[in-house]
Amino acid sequence: MLSNIGNTLLFLNLLLGVSIIYFAFQNLKTNEITVSKKIYHICLFQSTFIIICFITLVTAFVVSDFSIINVYQNSHSLKPFFYKVSGTWGNHEGSLLLWVIILTIFSFLFLLYNKHHPKNYRIYSLIIQNILILGFLFFLLFNSNPFSKILPIPKEGLGLNPILQDPALAIHPPLLYIGFVGSSIYFSAAISSLLTNYSGKLFAQSIKNWVLISWSFQTLGILAGSIWAYYELGWGGFWFWDPVENASLLPWFAMSALLHSLIVLEKRNLLYFWVIVLCLLTFILSVTGTFLVRSGILNSVHTFANDPSRGLYILIFLSLMIFASVLLLFNKFKNTSYNLNSNSKETFILVNNWFMIFYLITVLLGTVYPIFTEVLTDNKVSVGPPFYNTVIIPIVILFLLFMSVGPQAQWIKNKFYNLNLLLKILIGSILINFSIIYLFKEYSLLSNFIVISAVFLVISSLIDLYKSFKKLKKDSPRILSHLSFGFLILFIGLNYNFSLEKDFNLKLGEKKNFENYSIEFTDIKLQDFKNYKAVIGEFKINNSKENFNQSLYPEIRIYDNPSTITYEASIRSGILKDYYITMSNIDRSDYYNIKFQKKPFMMWIWVSVIFISLGGFLRLYQNAKKNY
Amino acid sequence: MRLKTIIFFIILNLNIASAENFTLDLNKVLKNLRCLVCQGQSVADSNSEFAQTIKLVVKDQIKEGKSEKEIYNFLVEKYGEWIVYKPPLNKVNFVLWLFPYLVFVIGGVVIFLLLKKRNNH
Amino acid sequence: MQKKIIKSSIILFIIFIIGVFFTGLNKSSIYDTKNLVGQKITNIKLERFNNNRIITEEDLKKNDFTLINFWASWCAPCRVEHPILLKLNKEKNLKLLGVNFKDKKNNALKFLRDLGNPYDDLARDELGKYSINFGIYGIPESILINKDLVIIKKFIGPISQNDYTYIKNTVRE
Incomplete structure (x- = not known):
């Protein structure tokens, strides 16, 4: 029926x-x-x-x-x-x-x-x-x-x-789809704009809210996926550079670039063809991502049931889209004159696009590279976190610096902003970094630069925020997103450097001591639930220095339909840090493998991302108010 | 004067940074190894039979004083490049390692040319 | 003219990428180490099952061909391949070296008593560490090597009837 x-x-x-x-x-x-x-x-x-x-x-x-x-x-x-x-x-x-x-x-x-x-x-x-x-x-x-x-x-x-039975994953697809399927509308609009020669400011105005919607939702969608991975996959990370995650990140880079260059098109009537390219690229990347994920061409944590015929269909569709876009672009392309000043806002937005394209290409290349080596040389390689971290992180430092300086620039004019203030902020950031090291713990040179540049962005955005409250600037959505981005990178940096991870085997009744912590395996019991059975362990965590005493209860769940075993992490979230324990059985032994982690600032990573996307929604609200 | 202060702080930072300890971090090595029998998990994150064995072997090799690179090379020889998450730079993988930087440089040049064109007007 | 070159090279590039994706669709995304043949096994050190004498490269060089078979009593597919191993035991040019993997000694002995012992020599890898040297990632797995200790073929999973024929033909040549 x-x-x-x-x-x-x-x-x-x-x-x-x-x-x-x-x-x-x-x-x-x-x-x-x-x-x-x-x-x-x-x-x-x-x-x-x-x-x-x-x-x-x-x-x-x-x-x-x-x-x-x-x-x-x-x-x-x-x-x-x-x-x-x-x-x-x-x-x-x-x-x-x-x-x-x-x-x-x-x-x-x-x-x-x-x-x-x-x-x-x-x-x-x-x-x-x-x-x-x-x-x-x-x-x-x-x-x-x-x-x-x-x-x-x-x-x-x-x-x-069972690992898909999770609230974060329940809302993840709808959010993400509004994001990257939403980008289809400016793909269509871009082609229409080429066909009808409707270009410039007015075109920018017609699509800017749609770009904002898709970008904000895409950001939230990525967040939901990341939160899910954090507490469901059971190894305490929140980003694995897995092909499926990359597939959602690629359109995000393109959208972010578009979001910025669209401002130039609207205000200065420049970069029309570049904006068109980004519009087309965003949706093409969305479909490419879908192709990579659904065809099973890549090996990933998140597997859909694979079926090559699906892949073939999407691939044909994708090729048609790409060829139509490219040919149309060639047909309509005109050389336009540019009018840029080296210290104007336009230039800095171009710089943003430059970095976004770099990230985009790096992640895209890393994601599809294994397919190329396998097809061309029959050699399988893995491209994982160390590759992305090595290539991307040093560039992020530069990016953060530009991100702090850029918004201070003016449209058209070649005037430099307050150099003195910037130097003061820089010294302040270095001092803050130095005191973190002095008070807590030293970390690598690269992390030093990351912390300094992130703090630099945070402080300069805070100063902007102060100005905006005093009505000197009316750019609060931008400031909010940039500030949160600075915080995001800062918290990720600190999280990375101050995490503690211990992997050991324990038997019931045993105790493990390290640093100031002691972890005691005090109890284990079997419990029946509606659709699964669970082996629940009890672990007493004690920190002698901080006088911290808590019990955590990680589970091993046995589901019947479909019959699967999952390992449920037990997480104690706090304002400053999360404690995270997973337990798994070791075959043919009465020991359990325990993974204990201390993850500082996890909550603030999530909050930062929420605020980044709130910036987008805020801008949307402002635009809507202006129009009515 | 101000410049001197900045330089002072940068040097201070560098000094602290270079004081890192040089013992090889077991967990870091394990994170860079793929668990071959799992779905996209690293050896560090997995508790499979295979991951447990690799953990033991890597621990031994670190004790023997082998460098990170030697450990990776050993495992690549036995299991293929699939096992390391950081593809070694060789004639197959150089595109992967160099292309992003090439794009970065080209991007910079394009922006520079756009600005220069303006200055000539 | 210049524009045309740019145009056609971009289009060719796109065709190339799509072509690669298309070919990639038909490749299996499951990884195994079957292709890692032709290399020489070095640094062999295996503890003998019954006494503490170590099996070294010299021991293996004496044989024309050696099939190194990793097994355990707790591994169900190992029972499947066991009859084939017993048949292979009759090959003259082939020596079978069993490596008992992460197993309890008593269970392993019972396994061989119940199902028969196909091995010419038996070693023990209690922690599984030595198996890494052979590139093993799950059992049962077997490696066929020649006199020069060069890997001829790897058998991942239980040895099948086809594998049996292959081994028989190889060692008889």
Whole structure:
């Protein structure tokens, strides 16, 4: 039943997509200056139907309709309600439906909210966006149909992978998708802009809010994924430079570059073609990321069930997109004259783009390099954290310095800001770094520079913030994001240098001492839960110096459907630091492997990222207030 | 005067920084090794049979006084380049290591040229 | 003219990348060490199972071919390959060296008593450390080496009937 409803709705959407394109072309031929009402209506239907279609799938999951393969493979009737719902998009087919929904809704909203822009530009954006929608609808219907049936109908589902049953991971896909699928709308707009020669300031205004939305959500989405990895994967890190994580970071770099250069286009009418390239690049990278993740071409922590035919489809789609964009760009490219002053704001924004592209290329190359060596030389290599850290971190130092200095520059003018103040800040930062070392612990030269430059950015942003309160500057969203970014790097740096990690084996009743800590394995018990059994250990942690006494309870969980063993970390989060313990059994022995970690400032890393994205939302709010 | 103060602090910082201890950090080495039987986990993060054995061997080799590089080379010889997360710089991997910097330099040059063009006007 | 060159080189570059991705799609993403053959095994040091005498390179150089088999009594697939090992034991040019991996001595002896002992020589690797020297990452795993201690082939997982034929043909040549 539900399966039929879903399929019918998908087919209807396919027809609606085609008819939108048809009526859009009809509308182009007429002399009307407005987009015809008919198109609005069809778009409204299109969005409504796809939402109903999604609700149908959610319903199928909630009522455990195992006649649908997707539900059978990814759900179980005993699963908690919350995870039944989130299970809808926790799998390939369901998440692809989510993908189509965002394409469709953004298409409608973009049409609705750009009424003061020329008809042709809006219509072409609509057409391009609907071509994308059709492409993904085809993929959904004929390759990855979430409503496919199974016969005979199974009595019970296979269940959702337990490590995916997690609140952070439940909200991770929707956030991330609004981010990188949202970028499709400025891909369409960019192509439309090339086709209709609608360029410059007005074009920038039409897409800037969409860039902000996608960037802010992408930031939050990456955060949710990172938080999940921190407490679910059980080894205490929050970023592993895993291909899947990189895939979400790549569009983020492109968006961040776009976010900045768009300001130049809006204020100074410069860099039009560069902005177009970034618009196209963002969505192309999003699709590339999806290709890398879903095709199973790369070895990663987060595996979706792989199927080469999926990879092939996305690859063909991706190639078409790339070729269309590149050819169109070649056709329309004109050499424009630039008018830049070396110390103007424009230049510094270009510098931002320069760094963003560097990060982008580094991460992209690192992610796909193993594919190249394997195909070309039959040699498998791993590109992991040490590579990215070695290449990227030294450049981050320079980047932070530019990031502090840049916003002080003026538009057009070649005037230098207050040099004296900057020197004072620099001395202040060096002093702060020195006192951290003096009071706590020494760290490597590179970390020194990271801390200094991060503190430099934090202080100069704080001074800006002070000025903005005194109404000398009205740039609070920018300041907020930059300040938080400075804090983020600072906290990551401190976290890295002040973490404590111990790996040892203990038997029940034993005690391990190191530094000021002692850890005692006091108890172990077996407990039954609704959908799993758990072996729960009790560990007493004692710090003699800080007079700290706490018990932590890491678990080994045994799930039945699907039968899996997971290791649940026990984390005591605090304002200054987290304590983190995981326990795992050692085969053929009564010892347990214990991993104890002290992770300073974890909470502040999360908070910093939230504030970075808040900067984006704040700007969005300001823009909205200005317009109405 | 101000410049001197800055230089003073930088030197101070450098002195402190160079006072690092030089004992090889076991955990750091293990973090740079891939656990071959796991899904994208490092040896340090895994508790699989394989990871446990590698941990023992690396610990022994550090005790024997082997350098980080020697340990990696030993394991690469036995298991292939797949086992190290930091690909060695050789004729297959030089693109990986050099291309990002090339992009960085080209980017810098492009911006410089854009600014210079302006100055000539 | 110059523009055309730039255009076509960019397009060729994109085609190249897509081509690589396309080829990559059909490659397995699961890694194994099967291709690491042709290198010489050095620094062999294995404790004998029954006495403390060490098995060295010299011991292995005496044989035309040696199959080094890593096994344990707790490893289920090892039971699967055991009958094939017993058959291989009858090959004249081939010596079988068993390495008992992370196992209890009694369990290992019981395993051999129950299923038969195919090994010409038996070593013991209580902590699994020596196995790293041979590039072992999971058991059962076997390595076929020749007189010069050069690895001819690696067998990851239990030895199959095809592997048996391969080994038989290789050592008889």
